[in-house]
Amino acid sequence: MRKYIIYTGLIAVAGTMAAFFMYNKPHESIKKAKPAYELNAGEIYSDFEADETLANEKYLDKVVQVSGTVVESSTTEDGIVSITLDGGGMLGGVICQLDEFSDHEKTNYTAGETVTFRGKCTGMLMDVVLVRCVEVQ
């Protein structure tokens, strides 16, 4: 009888711990993630411009690594940094929003710089938007 109670207790504790870790599981590390695609800003932008549905199927929620030339960089009041890369389009480019959960060596970017970011593709509005970006050297 006592054994039974101990076993039940152990299972309950293990279950609670498992649930706790599941609930608090960390965000996927972008730094360690292997990118599904490595390409330049012009390529991903024209893919989205050519056929958004197809591009969504290909890139949405995937970790992609995009290289390009910085057009502009901005920081919001909350300290969220976004860098726009030239996509070759008239109106839009590729916006990379730096990851809030990672440490960044650099948050200051100037127009004309060539950079490579790895981040999660969320789709296209006027620009292709990547979130949770980290710079790749």
Next chain:
Amino acid sequence: MKKILIAIALIGVSMSIHAQKYFTKEGKIAFSSDAPLEKIEAHNNKATSVIDVESGRMEFALLIKAFQFEKALMQEHFNENYMESSKFPKAIFKGQVVNMDEINLSKDGTYPAKVKGELTIHGVTNEVETEGVFEVKDGNISAQSAFEVAVADYDIEIPAVVRDNIAKIVLIDVNVNYQKLDR
């Protein structure tokens, strides 16, 4: 014939002068669900919005996957189970400032606004109406609004198991700073 052409050209010119638009690509939209068991919050800093200051027409668009949650698991459930964001990647609002005649966005001040339009989330479009505030300061236009959305109105199903974790009414918070669109 010539006169008509000139008239058309003049109308075209005057329209392009008046069609003053402002836009942003960095609109902040957050939502919170306050249920008995859990408070869930997420924010999105990449909403686009355009407003025509003359007619009061305005549009918002955002990418569902760009919402950032505190907990990875919530974000996963939100995208995969509730919003099905691979199928419906965007949320869009198209509408109109109803009381545009009381608002002068070229003059500094604070203007309460009534906005009416169509909100599309999860592939479902509903008529919505809300109130907000325009603030013009040194020529910069910003806008704020907060409104409620009933999850059920957008065919988003919440399983009975998590009924006490997710609110039926979600509060949406909108905060945008517009820039002049030079085109």
